[in-house]
Amino acid sequence: MLPNDSIRAPRRLAQYNMLLPGDIEALRAICPNRVTTGADIGEDYTRDEMTEYGKYMPDALAEPVSTDEVSRLMRFAGERRIPVTPRGSGTGLCGGCVPVYGGILLSLAKMNRIIEIDTETLTAVVEPGVLLMDFNKAVAGHGLFYPPDPGEKSATIGGNAITNAGGMRAVKYGVTREYILGMEAVLPDGEVIELGGKVVKNSSGYSLQNLLIGSEGTLAVVTRLTLKLLPQPKYAASLLVPFDNLTECVGAVPHLLRSFTPTALEFMEREVIEAAEQYLGSRFPDKQSDVYLLLTFDSATKAELMHICDAAAEVCIGCKAGDVLISDTEERQESIWTARGAFLQAIKGSTTQMDECDVVVPRNRIAEFVQYSRALSTKYGVRVRSFGHAGDGNLHLYVLKDQLEDDEWEKRRKAIMDALYEKARAVEGHVSGEHGIGRAKVDYLTGGIGENPIRLMRGIKAVFDPLGILNPGKVISPIEGDE
Numbered sequence: 001m002l003p004n005d006s007i008r009a010p011r012r013l014a015q016y017n018m019l020l021p022g023d024i025e026a027l028r029a030i031c032p033n034r035v036t037t038g039a040d041i042g043e044d045y046t047r048d049e050m051t052e053y054g055k056y057m058p059d060a061l062a063e064p065v066s067t068d069e070v071s072r073l074m075r076f077a078g079e080r081r082i083p084v085t086p087r088g089s090g091t092g093l094c095g096g097c098v099p100v101y102g103g104i105l106l107s108l109a110k111m112n113r114i115i116e117i118d119t120e121t122l123t124a125v126v127e128p129g130v131l132l133m134d135f136n137k138a139v140a141g142h143g144l145f146y147p148p149d150p151g152e153k154s155a156t157i158g159g160n161a162i163t164n165a166g167g168m169r170a171v172k173y174g175v176t177r178e179y180i181l182g183m184e185a186v187l188p189d190g191e192v193i194e195l196g197g198k199v200v201k202n203s204s205g206y207s208l209q210n211l212l213i214g215s216e217g218t219l220a221v222v223t224r225l226t227l228k229l230l231p232q233p234k235y236a237a238s239l240l241v242p243f244d245n246l247t248e249c250v251g252a253v254p255h256l257l258r259s260f261t262p263t264a265l266e267f268m269e270r271e272v273i274e275a276a277e278q279y280l281g282s283r284f285p286d287k288q289s290d291v292y293l294l295l296t297f298d299s300a301t302k303a304e305l306m307h308i309c310d311a312a313a314e315v316c317i318g319c320k321a322g323d324v325l326i327s328d329t330e331e332r333q334e335s336i337w338t339a340r341g342a343f344l345q346a347i348k349g350s351t352t353q354m355d356e357c358d359v360v361v362p363r364n365r366i367a368e369f370v371q372y373s374r375a376l377s378t379k380y381g382v383r384v385r386s387f388g389h390a391g392d393g394n395l396h397l398y399v400l401k402d403q404l405e406d407d408e409w410e411k412r413r414k415a416i417m418d419a420l421y422e423k424a425r426a427v428e429g430h431v432s433g434e435h436g437i438g439r440a441k442v443d444y445l446t447g448g449i450g451e452n453p454i455r456l457m458r459g460i461k462a463v464f465d466p467l468g469i470l471n472p473g474k475v476i477s478p479i480e481g482d483e
């Protein structure tokens with residue numbers, strides 16, 4: 001891991017060319033007034049939200065505004081063998097948009113038009129740089145609803161698609177993949193492909209679209225998306241449910257899911273709630289217990305919603321919950337969900353540096369996994385904080401440096417992370433539930449899923465990107481000597 005504040009010069013590989021002054025001119029001809037170089041490229045563009053995974057200065061930042069510009073730029077980069085790293089908003093958590101090998105940082109942020117909201121087919125067509133929060137507002141204006149709800153609303157829809165972002169509502173509505181009906185993408189050689197469309201089902205050959213979803217910018221650049229929308233649910237309420245201990249808390253999850261389909265089902269620990277209170281300067285509605293479940297239900301009628309909430313409360317009490325606090329007004333729900341939304345930043349703010357583990361495990365192994373992380377925390381004398389999507393077994397664990405010396409931190413961090421991924425494998429879990437692999441988890445993926453899947457992934461990469469210019473050093477390509 002790198003210290004938070006150092007911006008590195010890009011690594012250079014013999015297979016890539018450096019950008020020469022003539023290349024910059026060529027880029028400027030493709031994206032007039034939207035190519036930046038040197039010190040004019042802001043620090044933001046050297047990293048994503050996890051600065052720990054490295055800050056690297058690209059040789060040029062290009063901000064195309066059309067598919068044609070992206071296509072010409074990719075063709076040029078291919079001809080000149082220059083690496084290209086796509087970028088949305090840079091809110092990723094695994095170093096996916098970090099231009100480790102320099103070259104061109106291709107920001108899609110200016111391709112941010114909502115092209116169409118079609119209330120007949122319940123679809124929308126957008127450019128990749130549209131922000132999730134802007135899109136949510138726009139579809140709500142038509143009484144419609146885009147269910148994927150990853151925590152960071154300033155992420156782009158393109159970034160969400162290409163990382164297959166999850167989020168709070170995945171337990172009922174699924175992840176971003178379920179809402180992508182079609183896409184336009186530019187291949188590394190500049191060719192433009194169209195996949196899917198406004199159709200709601202599609203069995204026409206291999207699903208290239210599903211291959212691109214979650215490919216983290218290593219196979220193609222997404223330039224347009226057709227998304228599925230739903231009618232807006234009318235009523236929602238949240239239940240905050242304190243438990244005496246973790247085993248009882250997550251033990252209630254299968255009981256709840258046997259009878260209900262909550263929109264969200266999260267678990268949280270008191271220490272994390274306290275960090276969020278401190279971070280936000282506001283009080284959480286309850287802090288009597290060490291662990292909590294937070295559930296949300298939505299429904300078309302108020303009566304049905306209240307019926308579900310009462311029945312779910314009964315199940316919780318039957319599972320030894322200490323209490324059930326129902327929030328059925330927007331303000332009360334907002335106060336709880338604002339705290340939940342601040343967990344990551346609050347934990348980050350409480351330490352000097354951290355590493356993140358985003359494993360997904362079978363839902364009935366959550367307690368075992370979190371207990372194990374607590375044992376590691378004690379064994380290594382390092383704070384480990386966790387929260388997660390109890391409804392889908394996706395856990396977020398943060399290993400915190402605090403005041404440890406760099407060498408000692410590096411040793412203990414690595415030992416804990418190795419042990420966590422080993423344990424995830426042992427309980428039949430996977431390396432990432434939603435944040436992806438990026439740069440940070442490449443070794444854990446290649447070590448975790450077996451030789452044959454990795455061999456196939458490398459073959460797929462070679463078909464899409466034979467020159468290896470698109471987002472090198474990510475997902476399946478370890479960087480030699482990487483920290």
Ligand SMILES: Cc1cc2nc3c(=O)[nH]c(=O)nc-3n(C[C@H](O)[C@H](O)[C@H](O)COP(=O)(O)OP(=O)(O)OC[C@H]3O[C@@H](n4cnc5c(N)ncnc54)[C@H](O)[C@@H]3O)c2cc1C
Nearest residue numbers: 088089090091092096150151156158159160165166217222
């Ligand atoms: C506070 C916080 C909460 C978060 N909560 C969640 C959560 O609940 N669930 C979740 O899944 N994630 C979450 N994230 C992570 C992050 O927001 C998502 O991964 C998001 O999808 C990244 O979008 P972005 O536009 O910021 O992409 P970036 O970070 O810019 O890029 C991410 C990856 O996508 C590639 N990329 C971006 N745009 C394109 C494109 N158009 N074509 C090809 N490749 C592209 C990049 O090369 C990179 O590999 C959270 C992050 C933060 C900071």
